Amino acid sequence: MSRHGARIGGFVLALALAGCTATGPDLAARHPPVPTDLPPMKTFASHRVTPPGRSNAAIARDFLDLAFRMESGRPLPYMTRFEEPITLRVAGPVPPAxxxxxxxxxxxLRREAxxxxxxxxxxxxAKVTIEFLPRAKLQRLVPQAACFVVPRISSWDEYRRGRRSGEVDWTxxxxxxxxxxxIPGDVSPQEVRDCLHEELAQAIGPLNDLYRLPDSVFNDDNFHTVLTGFDMLILRAYYAPxxxxxxTRQEAERVLxxxxxxxxxxxxRIGVSGPLSPTPRAWIDAIETALGPGASSSRRVAAARTAVEIARNQGWRDTRLxxxxxxxxxxxxxxxxSDASLAAFLEAGKIYAANPVTRVQSAHVAMHIAAFALSxxxxxxxxxxxxxxxxxVRSGENAALLASMLLMKAEALDMLGRDAEAGATRRDALGxxxxxxxxxxxxxxxxxxxxxLNPARSD
Structure with missing residues (x-):
């Protein structure tokens, strides 16, 4: 299991800004207000527990698909889990945050799951080892992974020796x-935290990811950065007596x-909705080509267009479209x-806005539309x-997205001549x-x- 690629709050933003400024004034003539010092780091002091917003019948279907299949599509014949208590140790240079x-x-995990x-x-x-190492060292062996988890070993040296053997086969x-x-120790504190949440959840719980899930880290769209109420319920059920x-899947289906x-x-008490149609491998391949490493820009765009076409042909009106x-x-x-891009964001925003479970996704789309408005x-x-x-965004604990949106707001306040508010907002963003x-x-x-993005910021 691994967390793939760049975080949505980072790489996506860079692409959005590059596109939104393509028709603006000469970038070389602009002088953004880069501070000489940065304020102390801000962190999320508490977590708001949000219960899952779907019926138990839908959650049961999700549990079965998460617990009895690998991300690759390979079926798992039965559940595996740790016997409690689960012990965990940390190795390597641990980042302070x-x-x-x-x-x-x-x-x-103790309180909610x-x-x-x-x-x-x-x-x-210990049953679980978390080892921190340099990102370059990790990606020399697993280039496409930001972080990952493997069974039957307790160290990087063990993994190097056994990575091509059946020892690390979950099935x-x-x-x-x-x-x-x-986990790489030389990345942002948020990326380290996100890896901790996703990889530990899959180390002890279900091994699959499902693109159809709107409220889970068990979803390779990476919108959710910390374990959600849905995730904690899945883990609580996974360790139920x-x-x-x-x-087996049949036994779990009877018990759930x-x-x-x-x-x-x-x-x-929540109304039962019909099961969503399966996600075809062709759509997953198109999304992974569009967002993964290695493909050219034109191939990425073509793959994303293919994903949209497959989604429409499937008749989807859910989060996959x-x-x-x-x-x-x-x-x-x-x-x-830019016209096609804005139209795509607006349509995606309408779909996300129609579902109270997808507020975090709506915020990501709103950031992009706000960039268009600003430019x-x-x-x-x-x-x-x-x-x-x-x-x-604060509830979702995504500091990268929060900082980006606050920096945009500061620029908008500058454009309106509200300098004091802009300065306070920018300093909040930098924390x-x-x-x-x-x-x-x-x-x-x-x-x-x-x-x-500010068209007035030029000589």
Whole structure:
């Protein structure tokens, strides 16, 4: 299992800004307000628990597809999990911000998922090992992964020796006894945290990802950056006494209705919707080509267009069509197809806005539309778009997106001559940027990109 590619709050923004400024004044003539010093890093002090917003019948279907299939599509004959308590150790140079983030994650797993998991000393034996190492070292062996988890090993050296053997094949497990999670320690604090959440969840729980899920980190669209209420319910069910190592899909299907009614009574009162149609491999391949590494710009755009066509041909009006449009919108910016890009963002935004579960996705789309408004000389519209989504971004704990939106708002306030408000907003943004983007060079690059959206910022 691995987290692939760049984070949406980062790489996507760079593409959006490049496209939105393609027809503006000469970029070389612009002088963005890059500060000489940066404020202290801001972090999310608490987490708001949000219960899943779908019926238990829908959640049961999701559980079965998550627990009994790999991301590759290979079926799993039965469930595997750890016997509790689960011990966890950390190896390698631990980034400072990772310590409180890991402690908060383990506390949430105990409190919200009811899993008996605790950290032990680095030199102790443990069922789960999290090893930090340089990103370049990690990606020399696994170029497409930002971070990943493998079974039956406890160190990077073990992985290097056994990575081509059946030892690291999840489908051969009868039970989970040892797993190792590998995370780069030289990336932004947010990327480290995101890897901790996704990889630990899959180390101890389901191994699959589903693009149809609107409210989960078990989804390769990467909109959600921390474990959600849905995810915690899935993990609580995964470790329920009614299930266990060796449980087959048919056995789980019989148990889940009563189990979910006990764990999530609220889900019994939500109307049952019909199952979503399966996601064809052709659509997944198109999305992975569009957003993954290695493809040319023209091939990416063509793949995103193919994903939109497949989604429409499937008759989808769910998040898969919206994500196809989102991918096409962001990639079209570099092709000077701003009208097509804006139309794609607007359509994606309507789909996401129609579902209260997809507020985080709506915020991502709103950021792109706000960039169009800003570069088009409409600062009031940009501020309204941003203000309408800030609460959801904070709730989703995405500091990179929050910083980007606040920097855009600061630019809009500058355009309106509200200098004091702009300065305070920009300083607030920079505190979040320390967490979301990490290095000062990266932060200054983002400041410059967003400043370029302001058509008045020229000599």
């Amino acid at each position: 990772a310590e409180p983030d890991l402690a908060a994650l383990l506390a949430r 009811g899993i008996d998991i605790r950290r032990v000393a680095a030199d102790a034996g 051969t497990l009868a039970r989970r006894e040892r797993v190792a999670i590998f 009614e299930l266990g190592n060796g449980t 209705p009563r189990l979910l009614a006990r764990l999530n009574p609220r889900g019994e 919206a994500f196809s449009l989102f991918a096409f919108g962001r990639l079209s910016l570099n092709r000077n197809a 088009g000389g409409q600062p009031e519209s940009a501020i309204a778009l941003i203000d309408g989504h800030l609460a959801d 979040w940027a320390r967490y979301g983007f990490g290095s000062e060079d990266e932060i200054r690059a983002r400041i410059a990109e967003i400043a370029w």
